[in-house]
Amino acid sequence: GAGVSQSPSNKVTEKGKDVELRCDPISGHTALYWYRQSLGQGLEFLIYFQGNSAPDKSGLPSDRFSAERTGGSVSTLTIQRTQQEDSAVYLCASSPPIQGLNTEAFFGQGTRLTVV
Amino acid sequence: QKEVEQNSGPLSVPEGAIASLNCTYSDRGSQSFFWYRQYSGKSPELIMSIYSNGDKEDGRFTAQLNKASQYVSLLIRDSQPSDSATYLCAVLHSGAGSYQLTFGKGTKLSVIP
Numbered sequence: 709g710a711g712v713s714q715s716p717s718n719k720v721t722e723k724g725k726d727v728e729l730r731c732d733p734i735s736g737h738t739a740l741y742w743y744r745q746s747l748g749q750g751l752e753f754l755i756y757f758q759g760n761s762a763p764d765k766s767g768l769p770s771d772r773f774s775a776e777r778t779g780g781s782v783s784t785l786t787i788q789r790t791q792q793e794d795s796a797v798y799l800c801a802s803s804p805p806i807q808g809l810n811t812e813a814f815f816g817q818g819t820r821l822t823v824v
Numbered sequence: 825q826k827e828v829e830q831n832s833g834p835l836s837v838p839e840g841a842i843a844s845l846n847c848t849y850s851d852r853g854s855q856s857f858f859w860y861r862q863y864s865g866k867s868p869e870l871i872m873s874i875y876s877n878g879d880k881e882d883g884r885f886t887a888q889l890n891k892a893s894q895y896v897s898l899l900i901r902d903s904q905p906s907d908s909a910t911y912l913c914a915v916l917h918s919g920a921g922s923y924q925l926t927f928g929k930g931t932k933l934s935v936i937p
Contacts, residue, residue, distance in 0.1 A: 741925060750929035751868070751912070756922060764922040799867055801925070811856045811916050813925055815867040 710734065712816035714800050720822045721790055729785045729819045733802030740783050741803075741813060742775060746796045754798075757783060759805065790823045797821070826851045828915050830928035838936050843900040845931050847913030850894070856916035857889055859898045861909045862930065868912055872898060903935045 713732040721727050733740050742754040753767035757777045768774070772790075777783040787794055797820050803813035827850040837843045845859075856875055860868035874880045874887040874896065886899040896915075900907055910930040917924055 739923070743927075751927040753924060753926065756924060758923065761922075764924065766924075797867075803925075811923075811925075812858065812870055812873050813914075814870060815860075818867045 712800055712802050712814055714798075714816035714819050716819060717817060718820045718822075720824060723792060723823055724789055726786065726788045727790055727821065729787075729798050729821070731783045731785070731800030731802075731816060733781065733783070733800070734814060736804065737802035737814075738780060738805045739803040739811075739813070740777060741801045742783070742785050743799045743801070744796045745799060745818075751799065754785070787821075790821075792823050795821055795823045826854075826915070826917050826924065826926050828913055828926050828928040830911075830913050830931050832929060833932040834934050835931055836934045836936055837903050839903060839905060841903050843903045843907065843933055843935070845898040845900075845911050845913075845933065847896045847898075847928055848894055849896070849913075849915045849926075851915065851917040852891075852894060854915045854917040857887070857896045858914040858916075858925075859885075859887060859896075860912040860914060860927075861907075862912055863909045900933075903933075905935045905937050908933060908935045 738759045740757040743751040756764040772788045775785045797818045799818045801813040801815045859872040862868045872887040874889045880887045884901045888897045912930045913928040
């Protein structure tokens, strides 16, 4: 079946502009994560959605970052007034409902964001 | 702060040898543990999951978990140059009705032909 799909794969934007990044999870996966990976660095947790529960936003680095998930499926990560330090690869992952132990998460191909 | 620690490497092994990758985690209540492989410029790819103490084998890969020591490892037997990548350890932990999948910074493995 189809994997996690992210769009766009690459985005170049001017400093100060807003950007929207999209994630379409694997069908039936109710858990969805966003991470950020700067060049040569590890994965930084941003936000977690589980079904209709309130999202865990504890990883969002500033109030310029927000995310929503419509209908429990597609998620959009929005960065307002982009800064050069926002340049990174933004990764989305989805997993089955976190009940019991089957919690394997699968990643999309990522969106490489460059702020110039 | 839940932490996952890995030696950043690089770890270099000759082709055909066993590569041993290690990971420790801070949250004693963690239940699910994963190893991902990430090639340069690509997204992480899940290669192993382990949930109970002991060993789990899948082909050339063996994951080992010791919850008492809060330690997870990955062994790669008969290492191949195509195994050269960064290996990420990930731990799922819960708290306050939510979950977080926390990653270590990764160990870079180089398999020398």
